[in-house]
Amino acid sequence: MGTSSDRAPLPIPADTADLRSGPSLHDACGPLRALVGVWRGDGEVDYPSIEGPYRFGQQLTISHDGRPFLRHEARAWLLDAAGEVIRPAAWETGWWRPQPDGTVELLISHCTGILELFYGTAGQQHWELSTDTVVRTASAKDVEAAQRSYALNGEGALDYTESRAMVGLPMTPHVAARLNRIV
Structure with a gap:
């Protein structure tokens, strides 16, 4: 897996996922x-159209460079029953864009050919979002809509859930994960 050290440094300040360093x-x-x-x-x-459920690991990086938006990158990998990595899975990148009225826009691009524009509410510990628009390539899965929830629980972990309306099925729970801060 490549790292940021694989790339030449940019002539501008780097973004950071650590609020103690870098730009404010x-x-x-x-x-x-x-x-x-x-x-x-x-x-x-899990989803009715797949043979599941499957366990997965995930890393979510939310960073900034001092401008009025956040960068979003999430990578996932499938796990076997013992917790060993089977193979890479989902990969998405995007932008969180807070708005003056307290709402938030989340733009997500998936490696599977799906682009999603979410709108939602931004709280201090809980964020609820639903798609306004889903665009897909001709080879992508038929996704009609999605809903996401991110919430900090009492233990400091980030709970993430996602429901999807896809492949002709109504909005149905699809993903649930608990993520712990490592930076």
């Missing part, structure tokens, strides 16, 4: 402050 978080990102970091954990993926 933009004031507009205050409602998203608790999301900034590197989170890793595991969860379960």
Whole structure:
């Protein structure tokens, strides 16, 4: 797996997932402050159209460069019953864009050919989002809509759930994970 050390440094300041270093978080990102970091954990993926459920590991990186948005990158890998990695799975990247009215936009691009635009609410410990638009390539799975929830629990972990309406099925729970802050 490549690392940031595989790339030449940019002539501009790097983004950071550590609020103790780098540029100050933009004031507009205050409602998203608790999301900034590197989170890793595991969860379960299931859907009526797949043979599941499957266990997976995931790392979510939410970083910033001092401007009024956050960068989002999530990578996942399938796990066997013993917790050993089977293979890479989902990979998505995008942007959290807080708005002056307290709402948030989340733009996500998936490696599977799906682009999603979510709108939702930004709290200090809980974020609820639903798609407004889903665009897909001709070869992508037929996804019609999605809902996501991110919430900090009392133990400091980030609980993440996602439901999807896809392949002709109504909105159905799809993913649930618990991620712990590692940065």
